[in-house]
Amino acid sequence: MRPVITFTTDFGPAAPAVCRAVMFRFCPDANIIDISHQVPRYSIHDGAGTLVFALPYMPVGIHLAVVDPGVGTDRLAIALRTARGDILIGPDNGLLIEAGEALGGIVEARSLENRELMLDGISNSFHGRDIFAPVAGHLAAGVPYESVGPAVPVEKLVRLPQVKPTVRDGALESVIVQILIYGNATFAGVPADLEAAIGPLTSGRPLALEFPAHDGAPAVEERTVWARTFGDVPVGSSLLYADSEGHLALADNQGDAAARLRLALDRPVRIRPA
Amino acid sequence: MRPVITFTTDFGPAAPAVCRAVMFRFCPDANIIDISHQVPRYSIHDGAGTLVFALPYMPVGIHLAVVDPGVGTDRLAIALRTARGDILIGPDNGLLIEAGEALGGIVEARSLENRELMLDGISNSFHGRDIFAPVAGHLAAGVPYESVGPAVPVEKLVRLPQVKPTVRDGALESVIVQILIYGNATFAGVPADLEAAIGPLTSGRPLALEFPAHDGAPAVEERTVWARTFGDVPVGSSLLYADSEGHLALADNQGDAAARLRLALDRPVRIRPA
């Protein structure tokens, strides 16, 4: 079986192809699976969510991810080995941590410092091409993990702030952690969290979602219902449901809830009975 | 030759990669050709048009397509066998029918019911990953078509309403059936249909296209000419022509006719001499 490299960035078009060519240079036989190159630019949080969503379904392999607002500063470039046997490669800014934990846990971390595994002439702004892609290609071709550079204590790695929902006054307080292409908004938390706040979630139960004013968008309250799937509510109506990853999510059946309600990443929400 | 799977959805980024990984799990050797993951969301009609446009050029193989506003309801999941030997996989909502007919005709239909060919734990909202992709991977790997589930009469499959142009009062009445990325609008019908209404289409013949008010856009009349190709009219001018599939189409040479005239899918048009 061909060695697998998955590839996730906020690069948009053209730049990923350059990285892909560099990977093929060192591993002509690689099976490169592009996950997304449309991560919102500089959004480490969104990139981390994309990796958690996608990597558990990927074969064991090399997982290259670059969302890197700190390129050219002294942030580390790292490679993480997982319990499953994967190696995650990218900047040390929190992008890779949750995905590493979703792949059985991070068992070892190393700093990319072996210049022999990189391109000659490293630019200040395109480490995807000059550092990360060549290291990924070499590893896919069988270069030992230990050769990338010195070990780094896992507990020293940069982590994103954890987001957890809170039960308060008979409601669940949470935040939006991802907006998907259909305008579906995913919240921190799962149905059991909401049930701890408001009791059993029976199909069709009326709920109210209070979004305070946020980043220019006015406060808004959305009346909706708990439902199992889109088709359980009329076209154009909204529903609160457990998404394909088991998280609480709000959507409009065949509409765009995020555009309608001006929802955005990190916007707080209060979910209560209606 | 590696088994071919083509792949078409309205998923946008990331979700297609998850499905691709699932297909590779069951068929590591697959040659997966992504046709588009930018079908306008929920637009079964547009997805069907994309398949009719692309599949006749694809090798015989497995063709996976998911535009599925009814996911999680009781709509069937189906696999269609064509006279050419392809298998089309997707929801039973009309998406696959025209493409199946363009591949020599649909000779057999089956309902996807064999849980052994699907992932464990089927979500309510991501059947692309949980049902369609694993079935596609298994079929590409050689699992027999008959094993996917029971036969369904082809005449019972859901079909999209057929759109045909009409000759009336010395004009051709039609509708827009596709808007392409350049803002070119494709109409139902071919040049012979228009000639039946208004006589021979000689190069440079002046024509008028009447678009009634539609979905918020005001009525507009476009004066244009019949031409063979873009370069036959000045930059910025419009032309009516036969597109690469032989359909009647309106375009601006190096412009965007759809944006300029606020054209949209399903908007009616009346084409007459000018």
Add this chain to the structure above:
Amino acid sequence: MRPVITFTTDFGPAAPAVCRAVMFRFCPDANIIDISHQVPRYSIHDGAGTLVFALPYMPVGIHLAVVDPGVGTDRLAIALRTARGDILIGPDNGLLIEAGEALGGIVEARSLENRELMLDGISNSFHGRDIFAPVAGHLAAGVPYESVGPAVPVEKLVRLPQVKPTVRDGALESVIVQILIYGNATFAGVPADLEAAIGPLTSGRPLALEFPAHDGAPAVEERTVWARTFGDVPVGSSLLYADSEGHLALADNQGDAAARLRLALDRPVRIRPA
């Protein structure tokens, strides 16, 4: 190693897959590397810049590129052989020239005229599918370069106008030659050109960029600094720097300079000390 075909167009989704299928028909073993299909439509200049950016990192191979506002007119379809051994295929409109020169120079040019290497039935508007892709597939499969058609003198090929910066009155006058996805604007010229006009570029040196009114956007003056990389200025601040290709470029750290200043391709700029 599998024969490499790189592929660059302004087609958007779906149409590239049709071309890819045609290439696989004639070269089932091809490793097709998509560089971009999001070149701004009809922008030969931008397509040429994308090829210069990406091709030097690609393996020696067949490079298919189609940005072709003149499709269906009498412009030639060409194949260029480079000193490195690549073959570039596309329309004779300037798209391929600079990339050919970046690959060691163009050593031979031929006009695509051998109909046996094309599809039966050539449309007026989709030469990517009907002419360019089949020729690329045949060449990747080993058909000799000479068989595509008669030689064309390299000096007769269509070229884009060259853009060079000018030193005048203690400033550098240049133009924007590319806008990247992050809203970074690349100018014609390198740091040595600017130093010839204003002296040494020390880190943090204050600079002023004067953009005259252009294409509806009002004149604007941007105060910025010379910096090595994004992280050297505060988030939201702009910097002038040498991009990953060594060109002068303006960017906002984690922002979108092009949107903020309404920058666009071909807009003139005057860079002076501040």
